Amino acid sequence: MPRRNIERLTKRSVDQLKPIAGRDYSVWDADLTGFGVRVKPSGVKSFQIKYRTANGEQRKTTLGKYGALTVEKARKLALVELGKVAAGADPVGEAREYRNGMTITELCDRYFTEAEAERILHRNRPKKPSTLAVDKGRIERHIKPLLGKKRIADLKRMDIERFMYDVRDGKTAVDVKTGPRRRSIVRGGAQVGAKSVHLLSAMYKFAMRSGWVEDNPCLNIDKPAEGKRTRFLSEAEYKAIGLALVRARELELSPTLMNAAVALMLTGCRRGEILNLKWVEIDPQSRCIRLQDSKTGPQLRPCGKAAFDHLSSLPHEMDANFVFPSELCDGPIKEIRKFLAWLMKESGVSGVTPHVFRHSYATVAFELGYSELIIAGLLGHKLSSVTSRYAHRVDYVLADAADRVSETILQRLNSSETLVSEDSASREAA
Structure with missing residues (x-):
């Protein structure tokens, strides 16, 4: 444990912070007021900021984990967020208010807009139009019909599992005419359910980066194994x-x-x-x-x-x-x-x-x-x-x-x- 909870945060000083069994603790930066790092008993270290709103309420929010963020990158992020506070904003309160009212349908729309603008990467590159078309189909045919009205903050793991099995069992199956000599036949199935959960998980990661949720309920869901293709020509x-x-x-x-x-x-x-x-x-x-x-x-x-x-x-x-x-x-x-x-x-x-x-x-x-x-x-x-x-x-x-x-x-x-x-x-x- 550090001798005091205020010191200049550098890579060396953060590396030297050791976990304490049974409780978290925070160390705050001596140079930038409100910027700190939290150390969990597991050893995970996360950068955070704290500030007071105009009416005196204290807020804290996490910027990201140490490792994914360097000390200097975290400091720059903290400067941006604390700058908003100095201008009269309340980033945590605004994110909480937005989160509490945001539905899965709204999250889908925001995610898809960002993906079309090539601001969401898949395999380190923007999603292709063909991939976006598949995503759009899963969103409109499965995710929105079953989960669209639910708030993103309310969804739990059991909701995701139920969603996956509902898709598997054909609850979203439909056969509709989409134009002259064209039909849309949606059957569902185990793999469609699993891949829809994978897409929903990507949207929750986007929501976490945006500060709208703190957890991803799609993680650690047991999905059916994807069948291996073994057919070949003799x-x-x-x-x-x-x-x-x-x-x-x-x-x-x-x-x-x-x-x-x-x-x-x-x-x-x-x-x-x-x-x-x-x-x-x-x-x-x-x-x-x-x-x-x-x-x-x-x-x-x-x-x-x-x-x-x-x-x-x-x-x-x-x-x-x-x-x-x-x-x-x-x-x-x-x-x-x-x-x-x-x-x-x-x-x-x-x-x-x-x-x-x-x-x-x-x-x-x-x-x-x-x-x-x-x-x-x-x-x-x-x-x-x-x-x-x-x-x-x-x-x-x-x-x-x-x-x-x-x-x-x-x-x-x-x-x-x-x-x-x-x-x-x-x-x-x-």
């Missing part, structure tokens, strides 16, 4: 899909959709990465695809020769931007699921989504004897030091692995003649 299924692609060409179905489906299988990329692929992102010299955007931001992805040959065979107008352009608008194709559904029905293969192609790519790499580290690099996972550091050239081990994997998948699809475009076949014949 050699026979690859061959059946290859034959179905031949049939699609005979029926003169969309060549863009056919080529995009093949690219998904030969690269192991995510659906959005292929559908939005740009010509400038393809780098055959470095044997890679330089994605300008992915699930985790800009990324360098190894790409095999069979995949490059397929991509280079595609029609490419001089002013074209996207590799798989839409036939209806200026941008890329937006959806491939209907074509894949036809392809799977034609091939007799069931249970296949775009992610199954990605999982199958990894499975082929495993069958060829590649390690988890190499497979992670091929898929662009963070485990790979090459992709995480955005090297200028792909490591030759990854490049050779991508060659073998894409070539093996191509062979399983039957033959290169099944997949190359007519333009490419004509060039080879010439």
Whole structure:
């Protein structure tokens, strides 16, 4: 315990403060009146300020934990808050008043406004429009209907658990018409409930940073484990899909959709990465695809020769931007699921989504004897030091692995003649 409760707060002096069993204590800064640090019996240290309101009431509020905040950053925050007090404000009272009246609906709206303005980060970067769209759906379809009228200060852990199970059990299920030939079908489910709680927890963290609540009732909620995706294509299924692609060409179905489906299988990329692929992102010299955007931001992805040959065979107008352009608008194709559904029905293969192609790519790499580290690099996972550091050239081990994997998948699809475009076949014949 310090000899006195007033001393100049520095990193060294705060580090030297020791906890006392059974009680908290505070040490106040000798230089800035009202700025201090509280030490709990657990050893947790938190910066705080104290002041008196115009009518003489004493207030205290926490600025943040030591470690997350340095002494100097905490001092600057204290200067700002105490400056408001000097101007006649009451930060604690105002936050308490706002908190006591704020509902979950109001919190959702404030959070979403901040997220749209890119002031809330996800994986250290602003949320993508697609992520915001999913968040909006969970807010409007699940969180607001079940919790919207409740005050954020009143919500308890048991309320969050009940909410999660209500979503799981379909209490928010709905089937509504949203436009001409469009419907919104909301079913709920265990994973939707768990992810809605995760989003609600993020909103409470935002509320805590804003000083509207002191605790997050969503913490330590036991959520159902997310089911692992284990579906992958066998050699026979690859061959059946290859034959179905031949049939699609005979029926003169969309060549863009056919080529995009093949690219998904030969690269192991995510659906959005292929559908939005740009010509400038393809780098055959470095044997890679330089994605300008992915699930985790800009990324360098190894790409095999069979995949490059397929991509280079595609029609490419001089002013074209996207590799798989839409036939209806200026941008890329937006959806491939209907074509894949036809392809799977034609091939007799069931249970296949775009992610199954990605999982199958990894499975082929495993069958060829590649390690988890190499497979992670091929898929662009963070485990790979090459992709995480955005090297200028792909490591030759990854490049050779991508060659073998894409070539093996191509062979399983039957033959290169099944997949190359007519333009490419004509060039080879010439």
